[in-house]
Amino acid sequence: MATTFPRIYSLGTVGVRQHYNSEYLFHAVRTDFTGGNGLGKSIIGDLMQLIIIPRRDMWKPGTEGIGKDERRVEGIPLNKEYIQYAYAFLNIERKQGQFLTIGVYISKTPRIPVRPFIIQAGNDFESGSLTPFSRPLHPEDFLAENKTIFDLREMHKHLKEKHGLFMKDFFQTEGIMKYYDLLYKNNILPVNLTKPDNLKTYSKVIQSFARAKSLDITNSKSLQNFLFEDNDEIKRVFEEQKEQLSGLIKQYRDNFFHTQELQLKQKKLLALLETSRKSTQAKEEFLKSSASFSYQRYNDALSRHENNKKHIDTSATNLMRQKNELEKVTEELYNHYTNLQKVCLLMREKYETLLKDFSDDTILARKQQADVLRDKINLLSALAPIVEQYKTIEKIESKLKEQESFREKKNSLNKILSLYSLSDFESSEWAKLDYLTASKHYSEKLSELPQQIEELETLVGLFEGTRDDSFFHWAIQNNKPLTKEQETVLMHLKELPTSKPSEVETGTRYIADPSALLSSFEKDENGLWIAFGEVREFVPLIKKQRFTNTKNLKTVLEKDTKAIKAELEETHKELTVIQRLSDELVEIGFNQELSDIYRKRKSIENYIVDNSLNEEKISLIKENWEDIQKLEALQTEFGTIDTEAIELAKKQSDIRNKMNSAKQAFDTCEYEFTKLRLESSMDLEVTAEDHSAKEIELLDENKITYEARIRTLNEQKTWSEKYIIASEGELRGYRSSEPLFKQQMEEALTVFNEKKMLLEGATGIIFEPTLITGELNENIIERLQKKSEDFIEAYHEEFTRVMESFEETKGNKSPELVIDKYNFRTLVNILCGKLGLEGLGPELERLNEELKKFGDLQLTIILDVFKKVELQYNAFRKLITELNFFFKENRISGVYNFQVDFNERRDITIDWIRRMREHAKHQRLASKLFITSESESSPETLILNIAKTLSDVGDKMEMHDLLDPKFYFDLRVGLFDELGARYPGSGGEAYTALALLCIGRMSVIQRDKNRQGVRFILLEELSNIDDTNFGLFPEIAKMFGYQLMTMTPKPFGSYSESEWYLHMLIRGKDKNINYQPMSFFRTKMNKQRLEEYMADGKIEAKEPLIVSASTDEDVVVTKIDTTTVSVKETETVVGAVIPSEAEGSISSEAVNDTISDAETIIEAEMASETSTEIEVKEDVP
Structure with a gap:
């Protein structure tokens, strides 16, 4: 199998609790640590973490121990007096056979920091390049010959002198950063831990490996706990700020209520000040107005007095001037009257001579001649149009006869058109049908309508006389015809209800079964007996039956009382109209002839009657036929004679009128002369003119001129006389008012002085006339x-x-x-x-500023805390995004994409923090959020109230929820095929997903995927997993170049062809010191002691270990004789420095009782074997 470098070659412990002086070789892919609880499996993970991240503040154990100090860094060294410090180190194989060692020095004293160290072959630790050496270091390299542990100074010296190696330890922040830098530059770690974010994340990732044992990928909370660390820093910061926040809340409350009290005082005092100001203003306004009003009255009285004196002077002057004007007018008027009288006298004489040529006899003769001719022409003019229209006497007589017939028809038609009810007639059947048909129709109507009215009136009476739940209404709704006897029962009991009344008194009745009651009677000769149980009541039969058929009932059902009343009113109206129209037609004698004339009314109305024709005119036409023919000549003759008579009469009348006018003027002058002499006491001088030689026309013009001037002078004289009379009366009035005006002026002055003194004394306002400018009364x-x-x-x-x-x-x-x-x-x-009212404003501003400051400080503290929540939330979200990207690139089974869904809560999201920040920025958070009852005035209550205000979460949260970034989202994982459809996956694929989460968690912080460096995963105590699914972990680790270390109570096998190392931890006699572990090289079908596998034929032989069946829980190793076949005396593969027997070695007497469990474990691993000998190396101090 090809090995990827660099890799962890081995882990060594010196003076470490449980492990003491031990070395564990790491397989390139899979290394298992197995054993019962309390044997220090988790310590291996803790040591790995501490070597990589040698800082107490960033170190966190994978599991919590029972003892208080067991899971602290200072609890790692063995709790023995001869142990004051311990070492843990990793041999890193950079290339085949080239090693560097990194590790930590751990003191039992808490105040002494952990010191990381690096061991290399060269002495240059500054350039950044480390020199490897040819073999790994072992625990005994850290021990003196007496098996004591070297301290750091001794260790430096020992390595250099004995092995030619150089060791450098690092301390303080700068030194630790140098340690990280060397690890990164020499490809020991693929992540640059000198960057704070990388360091923090990497440490958290390593710590999270311990949580994989409890991971349930179907549970959001389990996924969160695995992927994300608990940020105790947020809670710590909150707790640190809590006391300050509580103080600010108290200060805010105190300031708030003090501010409220001052605001109330300010509000009430300002309102009172305003009322006082209005009161003072109203009083001043009254006093100023009163003084001004009295001043106005004094001024008015003074003005009246002074104006009166002016009027006296003016009136006297005007009176004198007007009297002088009157004298001038009178003198001129007298002269004009004198001249007018002379002119009139001459005119009368001349007109009397002229009148003789226009006598009455001459004019009368001409008028008589004209009158006779006028009468003749008028008669002929009336007859001429008829002759012109009809031409002959015969045609005129024929037309007169024809129009007499039409005139009679028009008279008959006018009788109809003058009917009072003409509009009703025009819309009636009389106007539409022939006389007989219409007469029959209305005879029937006059018979039907009274009967219909009677029925409707009866229905109205029934409806209005009964209630909605009455017997009568029930019968109507039942809609069934009734016999006369049934209707008699109904009418007699119609008002009784058919339901039991809620309010009752003596005699209250109701009908329980209406249907039965309708048939509950006995007929009698004159009526019927209604049966009420054993009681009988006689009721006479109704005279008229109304509900014999369903039609009547249907009518009642379809109409309510209002509709029936409306129909009754319409029926009455229809009967009235028919009766009134019938009476009017009878009155005019309407018959078939009149009916025919009405239907032919258009032709009769359109016939034109020539009213100029009559018998008398026909006789006159016959008598004057010839004169009619020469009418125009007669008219011309009449015009001439009539004009002459008119001109003679006009001339005579004109002369007489002028004579009369001259006489009247003469008489008027005589009267006016007398009047002027009586009215005026002045001597009048007359200047007369000579008019005797003037013609009549010039005299007439002179008369008109004199009359016009006299009229003008008379108007001037009349006006002057009236003015003089008025002026004299006015002057008398002014002189009589003088004493009164003087008295009023003096009284007004006294009142004004009193009001002025009151104003100035009460208000200090100096009176001025312009104080009040408006109207006063x-x-x-x-x-x-x-x-x-x-x-x-x-x-x-x-x-x-x-x-x-x-x-x-x-x-x-x-x-x-x-x-x-x-x-x-x-x-x-x-x-x-001392503040005063004026000082309340600034004080309130100060208090409000303090309130704002306290509120801002509270929000600042809260926002600072929740900024950390927000940042960590965003980091979590970013991690999920990066994980999903990693999963997308590394599909399960080559097909399925593993995905982690990041789902925000619906009732509250992390966005409430942003909204709180926005509200704080714009000061939109209501002050009531900061003011609660004193019992609830805690930082927690304040923050919870703000969160409730800015979200929909209600009361379903606590403070620790808000401080936890994981509170705001849920995680859900799933497998998706290429089309995006969710796929449940097999059990193996689920465990593959678990492995991917572990690897993905580490891979997302390794930005350079191709960079060399040690990559490892620690998995502790996975439960409910079989060998097949467990085997998926190393396969995936191998795929991504990771070394997998597992800690399990029992060893796992494999169904693949893979290989691994197995280290079985064995409890020692001393519970704090294990015996030497049993280590194996394992494959699917084979096992081999690890020291044999690694020795390549040249190994140190140790005492063989005989394993046999036993019932004890732990594996116990016994010491047998040791034979060493040495290649290199200092080279050991797996070993442990075992304390003396007193400290925990196994006595020979206990061997048979303690080795059986070791056989049981091994037989479970290798079913083909029944017993095994294991050689162990034991170094006794």
Whole structure:
């Protein structure tokens, strides 16, 4: 079998608990450690981990021991007085026959750190290249001749002097980093552990190997525990921050409630201050308005007094001016009247002479002649259109006869069209059918409708008189025809209910069986006896039966009371319309003839009657036939005569009118002369003109001019007279008001001075006329006064409420407020102290800033803790992604893809941390989350409340859940074929998956897959697995270049052709020191002692070990004579430094009792053999 290099050649222990001074060769593929519990199988894994990761803070045992100190690093050295420290080392075979040794120095003292070391053939540890040597080191190389263990200084010297080898140990962080660097550069490890992330991950991966024994790949929690380590750091950080967080929560609560109290004080005091301000403002407004109003009234009175004096002066001046104007108008008017009188006198004389040419007789003769001719023409003009239309006398007479017949028909039609119910007639059968058919139809209707109305009224009465669960309603719903006797029973008991009433009193009845009751009667001559058990009641038969058929019942069923009432109303309306229309038709004598005329109404209405034709006109046409023919000539003659008569009459009338006008004007002048002389006391001078030579036309023009000017002057005179009268009255009024206005002014001034003094004394405001600019009146002043009083009362009430709201002032605790009642500043001093109301704002800002600071600090601590949760969650998710990529590249059975599904929880995801961070960034987390009851004010409660607010998880979690990144997801594994369908797989494939998880876990951190280095897997105590499935592990390890180390209670075989090493641990007499292990080279069918297999014919012969049957639990090895065939005295393959007999060697007396179990184990491994001799090497100090 080809061996892959580098590889672990062997593990050596010196002074180690259980193993003491032992060496275990590692097969290139599979090495098994077997033995009962407590024999130190897990210590081998712990030592492997400690050699690779030599740091106490990163080391974690694979299993927990019983003793407190057993599973600590300082518990690894054997607990003996002569043991103060121990060594564990690995021989690394870099190439065939070339070795380097790495290991750790472990002190029993906890304060002394673990020191890793490297042993090489060269002395250069700085360049990074190590020089191998030709043989591996053994435990005895670390022992002095007296079998004591060298310390580090002695070990350096011993190796150099005896073997020519160089050892370097490393300590402190810088030295450990150098150790990692050398391991990486010399291809001892394929991972660069100088990188912190690689170191941390690699250590966790090695630690996780121990968890594979309990792995259930069908269980999410088991998968998580195997793949991911428990991050105690998160819980540790939380616990470290918890006390600080608790203090911040308490500070937050204290500040919050103090802030709430100050905010309440600020709110109430600011509200009270506002009320006080409004009260003061209302009072000032009232006093200012009152002073301003009194000032306005004083100003008004002063203005009235001064204006009155001005009016007296103005009125006297205007009166004098107007009197002078009146005198001028009167004088001019007198002159115009004089001249007008002279003109009128001359005009009368001239018109009397002219009138003689236009006498009444001349005009009358012309008018009579025209009147006679006019009458003649009017008669002929009325007859001419008829003659022109009909041409002859015969045609005129024929037309007159025809239209007389149509006029009679129109009269008959108008009787119908003038009916009051014409619209009803037009929509009735009278207008649609012939007279006899319509008459028959409406006779039947007048007979049916009253009967229908009677039935409907009966139904309405029945419905309204009964309840919904009544006997009557039951019968209607039953929808069966009734006999007269049954209907009699129904009508008599119709109101009784058919269900048992919930409220009863004496005499309450109901019908239990309606159907039976309808037939429960005995007929009698005049009625029937209704049977009520043994009681009989006589009821007369109904007079009219209504429910003899289902039709009537169906009508009732289909309609409710409202519908029946509507139908009843419609039936009444229809009967009324028919009756009213019938009466109107009878009144006009409607018969078949009128019916026919109505149907022919279109032709009758369209016939045009010539109303101009009558018998008298026909006679006149006959008498004046010739004059009608010359009508136009007569009309011309009449026009001439009529025009002459009109012109004569107009001329006469015009002359007479002008004569009368001149006379009237003359008489008016005479009257006005007299009037002016009486009204005016002034001497009037007249300037007369000469008009005697003027013609009549010029005199007429002069008359018109004088009259127009006189009218204008009279208007001016009238206006002046009225103005003078008004001015005199106005002047009297102003003079009489003078004393009153003066008194009002003085009284208003007194009131103003009082209001002004009150304003300035109460408010300190100096009165100015512009204080109030709006409108003021008594109603406004009264309203402002009431407003001021109301605000003062409101301020007192609110002051009392605020005072009673706080402990410092409630119940008259403060004497200052008793003395200085309702003083706002005193109240502020008591409640706010030195801060004052003005200081509350800054103080609240400070407190709010502190609240924000405390809240931010809380969130910062929480976010810092949960940032670690988030980072580890992301690391887990990334690991699953990388594992799936690894599995995809390495299919099971060459076909199936093993996959790990990473499923987030539905009720809460890791995203709540991001949302908490976002809310914190924008200060959107409600303060109520930080304020809970005092009993619940713990960091856990705060964080749980935040998580509940930002998720749907409810109460289904605890604090330790939130701190665990594995809480937020589930894992599920499965096999999928090439099409992505899930495949259950065989048992072997399931164990293959387990192996892949182990290898994949290690492979994902080895970025360079082709880099050389030691690769190994440790698997402890796999249960429920047979040899076949166990054999899959080494096959897969071989595939990926891993060395597999297993720790099991019993050895596993193999059904393949593979080979492996088997080390059987044997409990010693001293429970802390095992006997020398039995080591074998194994294949499927064969076994060979490992030292023989490795010696290649030149080995050290040890005492043979005889194994026989026994009932003891453990294998016990006895010491026999030893014969050594030596090739190299210092070369041993498998050996152990065994303490003296007193410390745990086997006495010869116990051999027969202790070796039987060894035979049992070996026989289980090799069924073909019944006994075995095993040689062991024993070194006795």
